[in-house]
Amino acid sequence: MKSVIAEHLTKSYDKGSVMALDDLSLDVAEGTVLSVLGPNGAGKTTTVRILATLLKPDSGNAQVAGIDVIKHPDKVREVIGLSGQYAAVDETLTGWDNLVMFGRLYHLGRQQSINRANELLERFSLTESARRPIKTYSGGMRRRLDLAASLIVQPKVLFLDEPTTGLDPRGRMEMWGVIEELVKGGVTLLLTTQYLEEADQLADEIAVIDHGKVIARGTSDALKSQVGGERLEITVDANHIAATTQIVEKISGHSAHVDSAIRKISAPVSTGAQALMDVLRALDAAGIHALDVGLKRPSLDDVFMALTGHVAEEEPKP
Amino acid sequence: MKNAIMDSLIITKRQLMQLARVPEVLIFSTIQPVMFVLLFRFVFGGSISTGQPGGYIQLLMPGIFVQTVAFTLAATASGLAEDMKKGLIDRFRSLPIARSALVVGRTLGDSLLNILVLVVMAAAGLAVGWRPTSSILNILAAFLFLLMFGYALSWTGIFAGLAVKDARTVQNVSFLITFPMTFLSNAFAPTTGMPKALQYVAEWNPVSTMVAACRQLFGLKNQFGATANSFPSQHPLATSIFYMLLIMVIFVPLSVRKYKNSSN
Numbered sequence: 001m002k003s004v005i006a007e008h009l010t011k012s013y014d015k016g017s018v019m020a021l022d023d024l025s026l027d028v029a030e031g032t033v034l035s036v037l038g039p040n041g042a043g044k045t046t047t048v049r050i051l052a053t054l055l056k057p058d059s060g061n062a063q064v065a066g067i068d069v070i071k072h073p074d075k076v077r078e079v080i081g082l083s084g085q086y087a088a089v090d091e092t093l094t095g096w097d098n099l100v101m102f103g104r105l106y107h108l109g110r111q112q113s114i115n116r117a118n119e120l121l122e123r124f125s126l127t128e129s130a131r132r133p134i135k136t137y138s139g140g141m142r143r144r145l146d147l148a149a150s151l152i153v154q155p156k157v158l159f160l161d162e163p164t165t166g167l168d169p170r171g172r173m174e175m176w177g178v179i180e181e182l183v184k185g186g187v188t189l190l191l192t193t194q195y196l197e198e199a200d201q202l203a204d205e206i207a208v209i210d211h212g213k214v215i216a217r218g219t220s221d222a223l224k225s226q227v228g229g230e231r232l233e234i235t236v237d238a239n240h241i242a243a244t245t246q247i248v249e250k251i252s253g254h255s256a257h258v259d260s261a262i263r264k265i266s267a268p269v270s271t272g273a274q275a276l277m278d279v280l281r282a283l284d285a286a287g288i289h290a291l292d293v294g295l296k297r298p299s300l301d302d303v304f305m306a307l308t309g310h311v312a313e314e315e316p317k318p
Numbered sequence: 319m320k321n322a323i324m325d326s327l328i329i330t331k332r333q334l335m336q337l338a339r340v341p342e343v344l345i346f347s348t349i350q351p352v353m354f355v356l357l358f359r360f361v362f363g364g365s366i367s368t369g370q371p372g373g374y375i376q377l378l379m380p381g382i383f384v385q386t387v388a389f390t391l392a393a394t395a396s397g398l399a400e401d402m403k404k405g406l407i408d409r410f411r412s413l414p415i416a417r418s419a420l421v422v423g424r425t426l427g428d429s430l431l432n433i434l435v436l437v438v439m440a441a442a443g444l445a446v447g448w449r450p451t452s453s454i455l456n457i458l459a460a461f462l463f464l465l466m467f468g469y470a471l472s473w474t475g476i477f478a479g480l481a482v483k484d485a486r487t488v489q490n491v492s493f494l495i496t497f498p499m500t501f502l503s504n505a506f507a508p509t510t511g512m513p514k515a516l517q518y519v520a521e522w523n524p525v526s527t528m529v530a531a532c533r534q535l536f537g538l539k540n541q542f543g544a545t546a547n548s549f550p551s552q553h554p555l556a557t558s559i560f561y562m563l564l565i566m567v568i569f570v571p572l573s574v575r576k577y578k579n580s581s582n
Binding site: 049052053054074077078080082084085086088089090091092093094097101102104105106107133149 | 321324325328331332335336339340404405406408409410411412413414415419
């Protein structure tokens with residue numbers, strides 16, 4: 001059972017000069033987390049905005065919780081929660097004011113809105129700051145409140161558009177914890193991010209998008225294996241780089257990548273730990289002392305590089 | 319429909335809560351018009367001969383009331399632009415509420431603020447010698463009239479806010495429109511001293527017809543120069559109502575449509 005289905009979505013801005021979505025299709029199975037991963041300008045936000053009924057696609061279809069997004073946007077709005085890149089709450093009002101107001105806008109009764117607000121504030125550890133204006137909140141607190149506002153009525157599908165962009169590491173960890181809790185509760189989640197680590201951490205499945213298209217999708221592991229197996233990484237003193245490269249290439253059977261700035265030599269290997277042992281022995285025999293040795297599984301960064309030919313963060317903001 | 323009204327009122331309530339949380343806004347939005355009352359009364363009051371019993375303040379108050387409600391345009395526009403920028407509009411648009419609720423709610427909220435401001439200004443006016451001579455019913459009608467004008471203009475503010483999207487810019491643009499409009503009128507000085515061509519412009523200016531209508535309702539006699547026999551001078555009330563309706567007919571559908579299609 002698919003909770004979100006997007007089929008052949010296209011969307012262009014500025015009278016067709018900017019192609020934001022170019023035949024994008026994806027789906028999310030009920031109760032799972034799909035992370036839409038891509039650099040700035042890849043079309044992540046446009047995708048979310050279309051699915052959350054804020055934007056109409058130029059062509060294509062989309063369904064959320066079985067409801068057609070284009071034909072029945074009102075019905076879709078009743079079953080979704082949306083939390084965007086910016087904390088979309090009224091900053092002059094307190095956290096409590098905001099949640100009660102949103103409760104009323106979801107047509108909960110007054111008392112029910114108040115109860116729900118208190119419940120959510122408690123759940124997101126915001127009870128103490130409930131009576132303070134949002135503008136006094138930290139970035140992480142704002143995001144949590146924004147997330148709480150999108151959970152007033154238990155949404156069937158939750159859209160989180162870059163929920164941790166701009167947060168410091170601590171705020172990010174807290175947010176991840178909150179999202180993981182939600183996922184345990186069984187919500188279907190579509191999450192966009194430009195952080196490979198975040199997709200890896202939170203998602204059941206990852207759709208990598210670039211220039212408005214899904215260029216790969218699968219589990220984190222499946223994507224990583226697309227790039228090939230493990231890589232051997234060795235750091236040595238500058239005067240041993242040449243000799244080490246030779247040894248590594250011989251054992252790997254592939255040409256090695258040498259980063260002289262950090263004196264790191266790396267190459268793909270297929271025999272894993274065995275290759276590592278072989279290299280260490282060969283280095284020892286040659287009297288080379290390795291400063292750091294490791295066998296690295298490919299990161300999503302490598303995946304992105306392999307799929308798109310460019311690094312995820314490199315894309316300029318449109 | 320019932321829900322649409324409820325939703326709008328919740329949005330209106332939000333604006334009132336903002337005022338309660340940030341009382342400075344309320345204080346400053348009332349200080350400015352009161353300051354205008356005092357400045358004009360004591361700076362120009364002595365040098366403008368009015369030929370009216372009671373002196374300049376009688377002419378001034380209707381003018382300054384109209385000017386103040388005209389600034390609703392800027393207030394509505396910048397408030398909405400601010401919401402757009404903060405992404406709040408997106409949140410509202412993703413809720414299962416009537417599409418019109420946010421804009422209707424805001425126009426109502428700005429009108430409520432106008433009531434407060436007008437009350438404070440009237441009190442300031444009374445304190446420095448303003449004495450309307452008409453019946454209480456006419457006086458109330460004048461204030462109702464002012465509120466309606468502010469409400470109509472707040473729809474142009476909705477449109478401007480959605481079109482410009484930046485609070486500071488839209489505020490500046492709005493003042494660039496409302497300032498000349500309020501001064502190129504009979505609001506602060508009689509138009510009789512203007513070049514003849516300008517007198518005609520001033521006379522058709524909605525601000526002038528509003529001011530003339532309010533003066534009538536407050537029991538004053540309007541003075542016109544070259545334009546004394548023209549339609550707006552003869553029928554300032556009817557002309558003003560026509561202007562308000564015209565503004566609403568154009569800007570309500572335009573703003574609602576723009577809001578529906580707006581994407582930040």
